[in-house]
Amino acid sequence: MAQIQRRTTTSIVADELRKRIQNGAIKEGEQIRQEAIASQLGVSRIPVREALRLLEAEGLITLVSHKGAEVTRLEPSEIEELFEIRTMIEVWLFEHSVAAITDEDLAEAQECLDAMRKADVKDWGPLNWQFHVALYRAANKPTTIKLLKRVHDNADRYVRLHLTLSRDAQDLAHRQHQAMIDAAHMRDAYLAGRLLSDHINQVKGQLLASVEKRRKTA
Structure with a gap:
């Protein structure tokens, strides 16, 4: 049951981040700090980290070594x-x-x-x-x-x-x-x-x- 709840939370976090990226609240090249997002949404860092992986697969997020996640900047x-x-x-x-x-x-x-x-x-x-x-x-x-x-x-x-x-x-x-x-x-x-x-x-x-x-x- 806990695993199902975690996936649900991950989906909610991913939807919120996707919305912020698409409406320009988080701009291209901007770094996304897991701690800040977790605090804003009232969740742990685990669903935030999983949501970022989902958004990376969609091309909206780039995970950069030693820097974390940032919104993908398209040429x-x-x-x-x-x-x-x-x-x-x-x-x-x-x-x-x-x-x-x-x-x-x-x-x-x-x-x-x-x-x-x-x-x-x-x-x-x-x-x-x-x-x-x-x-x-x-x-x-x-x-x-x-x-x-x-x-x-x-x-x-x-x-x-x-x-x-x-x-x-x-x-x-x-x-x-x-x-x-x-x-x-x-x-x-x-x-x-x-x-x-x-x-x-x-x-x-x-x-x-x-x-x-x-x-x-x-």
Whole structure:
């Protein structure tokens, strides 16, 4: 029973750290001190250490010898690669999903988009992921979606930071998301895939320019 409880605590700690990394509360390159996290969350260091191992496997944390854990800093080439992976996987999923997508799936996607329009950008991550899953679920590719979640989690912190700095980028994202829903309503797989590809590539281009500019002036 104690082992089950420890795994549960580890999962809770990992979820909290993941959330802090993705919303920018813990920034890239920042060191994560086990003692401080354990004290903040009211747990021992054991679940914190195990949570850090989980996040390392996800690519969010780097364990550095003699320094401990720090938030992984992705190079522009690595960020670009994540978006290239997204394009390949997500367009394939969306195109396969459109023919079988249900009214319930589309209603869920619309609810997520409407919620994102009202929410603070730092809270977009879970809503954005739910939006995309609603559009891809009918493809019936659960293993692919699990793989995609890891890619999303690694890219999300950079996307949200970029969107926080650009109201125009937020408005464009909303319009592009709505267009994808509309294409799915029409059951037009080709249009849906093209709109999604354009959306991902648009975000990639804007994000890379933002990251490079910010790091040059840092």
